[in-house]
Amino acid sequence: MQRVMDLDTPSMVVDLDVVEGNIRRLQAELDELGLKNRPHIKTHKIPTIGRWQLKAGAVGITCQKLGEAEVFADAGFDDILIPYNLVGAPKMERLTRLARRGVKVTVAVDSEYTARGIAEAAQAADTTLGLLVEIDSGGHRAGVQGAQEGRALARKIADFPSVSFEGFMCYPSRPEMTEVWAEAKDLLYRDGIPVNTISGGGTGAQKVSKANGCTEHRSGTYLYADLNVYRGGNCTLDQCAMTVLTTIVSTASPGFATVDGGSKTFTNDALQKDGMNGYVREYPDVYLERMSEEHGVLNLSKLADGAPRPKVGEKLHIIPNHACGTTNLHDVVYGYRKRNGEDIVEWEWPVHARGKIR
Amino acid sequence: MQRVMDLDTPSMVVDLDVVEGNIRRLQAELDELGLKNRPHIKTHKIPTIGRWQLKAGAVGITCQKLGEAEVFADAGFDDILIPYNLVGAPKMERLTRLARRGVKVTVAVDSEYTARGIAEAAQAADTTLGLLVEIDSGGHRAGVQGAQEGRALARKIADFPSVSFEGFMCYPSRPEMTEVWAEAKDLLYRDGIPVNTISGGGTGAQKVSKANGCTEHRSGTYLYADLNVYRGGNCTLDQCAMTVLTTIVSTASPGFATVDGGSKTFTNDALQKDGMNGYVREYPDVYLERMSEEHGVLNLSKLADGAPRPKVGEKLHIIPNHACGTTNLHDVVYGYRKRNGEDIVEWEWPVHARGKIR
Numbered sequence: 001m002q003r004v005m006d007l008d009t010p011s012m013v014v015d016l017d018v019v020e021g022n023i024r025r026l027q028a029e030l031d032e033l034g035l036k037n038r039p040h041i042k043t044h045k046i047p048t049i050g051r052w053q054l055k056a057g058a059v060g061i062t063c064q065k066l067g068e069a070e071v072f073a074d075a076g077f078d079d080i081l082i083p084y085n086l087v088g089a090p091k092m093e094r095l096t097r098l099a100r101r102g103v104k105v106t107v108a109v110d111s112e113y114t115a116r117g118i119a120e121a122a123q124a125a126d127t128t129l130g131l132l133v134e135i136d137s138g139g140h141r142a143g144v145q146g147a148q149e150g151r152a153l154a155r156k157i158a159d160f161p162s163v164s165f166e167g168f169m170c171y172p173s174r175p176e177m178t179e180v181w182a183e184a185k186d187l188l189y190r191d192g193i194p195v196n197t198i199s200g201g202g203t204g205a206q207k208v209s210k211a212n213g214c215t216e217h218r219s220g221t222y223l224y225a226d227l228n229v230y231r232g233g234n235c236t237l238d239q240c241a242m243t244v245l246t247t248i249v250s251t252a253s254p255g256f257a258t259v260d261g262g263s264k265t266f267t268n269d270a271l272q273k274d275g276m277n278g279y280v281r282e283y284p285d286v287y288l289e290r291m292s293e294e295h296g297v298l299n300l301s302k303l304a305d306g307a308p309r310p311k312v313g314e315k316l317h318i319i320p321n322h323a324c325g326t327t328n329l330h331d332v333v334y335g336y337r338k339r340n341g342e343d344i345v346e347w348e349w350p351v352h353a354r355g356k357i358r
Numbered sequence: 359m360q361r362v363m364d365l366d367t368p369s370m371v372v373d374l375d376v377v378e379g380n381i382r383r384l385q386a387e388l389d390e391l392g393l394k395n396r397p398h399i400k401t402h403k404i405p406t407i408g409r410w411q412l413k414a415g416a417v418g419i420t421c422q423k424l425g426e427a428e429v430f431a432d433a434g435f436d437d438i439l440i441p442y443n444l445v446g447a448p449k450m451e452r453l454t455r456l457a458r459r460g461v462k463v464t465v466a467v468d469s470e471y472t473a474r475g476i477a478e479a480a481q482a483a484d485t486t487l488g489l490l491v492e493i494d495s496g497g498h499r500a501g502v503q504g505a506q507e508g509r510a511l512a513r514k515i516a517d518f519p520s521v522s523f524e525g526f527m528c529y530p531s532r533p534e535m536t537e538v539w540a541e542a543k544d545l546l547y548r549d550g551i552p553v554n555t556i557s558g559g560g561t562g563a564q565k566v567s568k569a570n571g572c573t574e575h576r577s578g579t580y581l582y583a584d585l586n587v588y589r590g591g592n593c594t595l596d597q598c599a600m601t602v603l604t605t606i607v608s609t610a611s612p613g614f615a616t617v618d619g620g621s622k623t624f625t626n627d628a629l630q631k632d633g634m635n636g637y638v639r640e641y642p643d644v645y646l647e648r649m650s651e652e653h654g655v656l657n658l659s660k661l662a663d664g665a666p667r668p669k670v671g672e673k674l675h676i677i678p679n680h681a682c683g684t685t686n687l688h689d690v691v692y693g694y695r696k697r698n699g700e701d702i703v704e705w706e707w708p709v710h711a712r713g714k715i716r
Contacts (some may be wrong), residue, residue, distance in 0.1 A: 008448035008716050042651060064652045084652065085607035087618070087671050090366040110610040113670045140611040141653045149610075249443035252468040252507075253498040260445070264686050265715050268626045293400060293682060294422045294442065294715075295499040312471045313445050324651060328622050329686070331713050355689050357623050357652075358366050 004336050004343035005315055009247040010261035012330040013317070014224060016337050016346060018241035020052065026206070026222050027056040033210040033217075038062050038081055038199065040220030043324045045353035046333070047075035049223070060104070062201075062218045066094050067356030073103045075352075081199065083108040083134065083169050083218070085142060091358075092121035099127040106130040106197075108169050110144050115157050122162035130166040131157050132199060135184070137170040137177050147183035151191065154184075158193050167195045172202030173209040173217070181213045204234030226323035227279055228270050242333075243281060243317035244326065246296065248310050257298045257310040259318070262291035266318075267325035275299060281317040283310060288318055328354055362694045362701035363673055367605040368619035370688040371675070372582060374695050374704060376599035378410065384564070384580050385414040391568040391575075396420050396439055396557065398578030401682045403711035404691070405433035407581070418462070420559075420576045424452050425714030431461045433710075439557065441466040441492065441527050441576070443500060449716075450479035457485040464488040464555075466527050468502050473515050480520035488524040489515050490557060493542070495528040495535050505541035509549065512542075516551050525553045530560030531567040531575070539571050562592030584681035585637055586628050600691075601639060601675035602684065604654065606668050615656045615668040617676070620649035624676075625683035633657060639675040641668060646676055686712055 004013055030037045039053045040062040050061055050072060060079030063069040069080045086095055086107055099105050099122065109115040109131055122129050135150045136143030144150050150168060157165040168184055170177055177200070185195050200209030201218035203225075209217040221228070224242035225235040244266060246259035268291060271277055278288025280298065285307070289299040296318070303309060310316065320326045327333070331354065335347040362371055388395045397411045398420040408419050408430060418437030421427040427438045444453055444465055457463050457480065467473040467489055480487045493508045494501030502508050508526060515523040526542055528535055535558070543553050558567030559576035561583075567575040579586070582600035583593040602624060604617035626649060629635055636646025638656065643665070647657040654676070661667060668674065678684045685691070689712065693705040 008446065010715055084618075085616075085670075087605050087607050088366065110608050111670050114607070117671075134610075136611055139650075140614050141616050141648075141650060141655050142608040142610060144610050145612070247445050249445050249472070250468050250500040252492075252500060252502050253494055254503070256498050258443075258499050260442075261715065263625070263627060263683060267621070268629070268683075269621060271626070271629070292497075292499060293686075297499050312443075312469050313475075325621060325626075328651075329713065329715070355687065357368055357619065357687070 002345040004245065004334065004345060007245055007334060007345070009245050009315060010265045011245045011334055012242065012326060013245050013334045013336055014242045016335045018239060019049070019223060022222055022225060022239060022241060023052055023056045026219065027058070030206055030217055031057065033206060035206060035210055035214060036216035038216050038218050039223065040064070040218050041068060041072060041353065043220040043223045043327060045327055045351045046349050047072055047077070047352060048349065050077060059216065065356050065358065066091055067358050068353040069098060069105065070094065071353040071356060073098055073101070078102065079104045081106045083132070083171065083199070085109055085111070085114045087114055087117060092117060095129070096121050096125035096127050099129050100125060106132060106166055108132040108134040110134045110142050112153065112156055115153065115160060115163065119160035119163045128162050128164065131163050132167050132169045132197060133157070135168055135170050135180060137172060137174045139171065143170060147180050147187060150184045151187040154188055154193060155191060165193060167197035167199070169199035173200035173205040173212050173214065175208060175211065177212045203229055204232055221323055224323040227319055227321045237279065237319065240319045242323050242326065243319050246316050246318055248312050248314045248316065251310065251312055255300055257300060259296040259298060259316060260294070262293050262295045264293045265329060266291060266296065266320045267322055267329060269322035269325040277321050279319040281319070283316070286310065327351055330354070360703040362603065362692065362703060365603055365692060365703070367603050367673060368623045369603045369692055370600065370684060371603050371692045371694055372600045374693045376597060377407070377581060380580055380583060380597060380599060381410055381414045384577065385416070388564055388575055389415065391564060393564060393568055393572060394574035396574050396576050397581065398422070398576050399426060399430060399711065401578040401581045401685060403685055403709045404707050405430055405435070405710060406707065408435060417574065423714050423716065424449055425716050426711040427456060427463065428452065429711040429714060431456055431459070436460065437462045439464045441490070441529065441557070443467055443469070443472045445472055445475060450475060453487070454479050454483035454485050457487050458483060464490060464524055466490045466492040468492045468500050470511060470514050473511065473518060473521065477518035477521045485520065487521050489521050490525050490527045490555060491515070493526055493528050493538060495530060495532045497529065501528060505538050505545060508542045509545040512546055512551055513549060523551060525555030525557070527557035531558035531563040531570055531572065533566060533569065535570045561587055562590055579681055582681040585677055585679045595637065595677065598677045600681050600684065601677050604674050604676055606670050606672045606674065609668065609670055613658050615658060617654040617656060617674060618652070620651050620653045622651045623687060624649060624654065624678045625680055625687060627680035627683040635679050637677040639677070641674070644668065685709055688712070
């Protein structure tokens with residue numbers, strides 16, 4: 001029996017009961033809203049957890065990178081959305097190979113260039129792929145601008161060989177999209193082009209997706225949750241399943257305690273101006289203030305006089321700012337459950353799709 | 359012959375001629391200053407590059423984590439400084455194993471707790487280890503406070519079995535340390551305890567280390583260099599050896615172009631308020647403004663009217679904010695040299711010590 005507290009540090013650990021609770025809760029809410037659930041695996045990158053999501057009722061999964069999709073296809077997943085413009089010969093080769101082996105792959109595009117590249121590759125490989133048109137919901141990172149541009153691209157796709165126009169997507173779902181989706185559907189109805197899917201996304205944005213008129217919802221971070229999700233009001237601290245187990249290695253600088261993980265363990269994602277960059281379960285008044293690569297510095301200034309103070313050698317569970325970034329820094333995650341009041345490691349998983357940047 | 363421009367993206371690529379130039383230049387400067395060179399391998403994490411550093415004249419290497427030291431010891435490195443408080447039974451077991459196999463390992467400590475732990479482990483394993491005392495140079499992440507505290511810990515170490523007191527270290531070297539080191543040396547001279555090493559550190563801080571009275575200097579980032587080093591005035595853009603080769607995947611949002619790498623490819627380290635978070639070699643007026651996990655958004659607003667604009671499918675070399683964080687996100691680095699005007703891949707290396715967080 002491996003106790004979590006006996007793990008060497010830093011180690012990424014997840015409470016499996018909390019994970020299962022998060023899966024059940026989102027699925028129940030999406031069922032009630034009448035939205036299909038297509039969770040984003042970027043947060044965990046582990047096929048076993050993806051299967052739990054499917055078993056609970058998800059219709060398929062979302063992968064941001066082709067390399068992630070390959071890992072999950074190898075593990076038997078057969079309905080994968082890649083909401084990302086895939087460009088270039090090596091990726092076309094890999095994408096069509098995925099389709100030819102029987103995986104239902106849908107890809108989002110926002111340009112004729114990208115759509116044509118996929119269509120030509122699919123035709124050459126004698127296979128077919130579904131395409132969604134991405135419309136920018138205001139983030140200005142991808143997506144055509146508005147319903148008219150969406151319609152224009154949809155019509156081109158409808159004329160291309162070897163690809164089918166399946167519908168639209170955006171990230172994240174935002175109230176303004178209600179009008180955009182209504183207009184886009186209306187335009188395509190007049191064109192006689194069916195819209196099977198409108199895919200919305202974002203942890204905590206499922207009600208917005210519903211109000212927008214989406215058919216499905218993608219969310220990733222809900223699975224482990226993190227300080228960002230907590231700050232957004234979309235989970236409680238108890239619903240944060242992932243923590244990094246660390247050890248205090250220094251208390252030599254008055255007012256601070258240093259743990260053995262920094263930005264190469266936690267990332268510098270979502271750094272907060274107030275310095276609250278990690279929640280310490282054992283000391284709620286202590287917070288992860290700043291990081292260098294391998295040092296994490298806890299600020300002790302809010303500890304009451306006479307309150308117990310962190311000591312060198314003590315182990316602490318820290319909730320990170322951003323679970324998805326943290327996952328991507330760890331080769332392994334330890335899943336545990338409480339038994340007789342102690343956290344016992346149940347599974348040690350490789351993070352299979354970690355680092356799949358291509 | 360593999361051309362860099364034919365690599366799939368995103369890919370971390372390094373110009374080997376520039377790397378070699380950076381190695382030579384720092385070594386020559388340290389030779390002239392009369393400082394031993396003990397480069398930090400955190401930037402590259404690749405034994406072959408560490409051997410280039412040794413061959414140029416380095417006396418040994420610096421590893422921040424035991425796991426990095428193990429990778430380099432496996433590759434034959436036999437003089438390793440770990441400037442980090444190592445705590446806990448699993449690490450003591452691994453540390454003494456390294457020492458028993460004949461690697462000269464020196465570890466920095468800043469508390470009696472940590473020093474005693476190492477001494478007891480070394481004694482139990484029938485081996486010996488060298489210790490440096492870390493004194494805080496103002497970063498408040500580790501290190502005892504000032505020369506008197508440094509002396510007190512040095513005296514305790516001198517009395518412990520199975521460890522030898524070797525001297526002091528700090529990070530980074532700062533002008534204020536000149537007085538601290540002078541006082542510490544003086545105090546220990548009076549105690550009859552020899553100070554063999556005073557180790558300073560920081561890319562660009564070698565002259566400060568010299569002025570401080572250090573015997574050796576540790577620097578890491580000089581090897582690849584990055585935008586942070588450039589901003590600090592410690593390299594030119596041409597001396598930045600590492601770039602991430604990316605592909606433009608979207609220009610759908612006016613004023614922006616999006617590449618296929620974000621914070622999981624570049625990190626969010628050292629984010630700049632002005633949004634200059636990546637330098638685009640092909641378009642000096644275009645800059646990496648913001649990232650989500652897999653999208654990097656380039657701001658085009660400074661492009662002159664009528665200037666060529668980035669197109670979907672085009673490949674761009676981007677210098678990251680922080681080379682060391684970037685290295686840690688990539689399983690592989692491609693080393694290239696220019697031949698007949700084209701960048702040709704010479705070596706494809708696994709980043710052997712990537713992710714060695716323990």
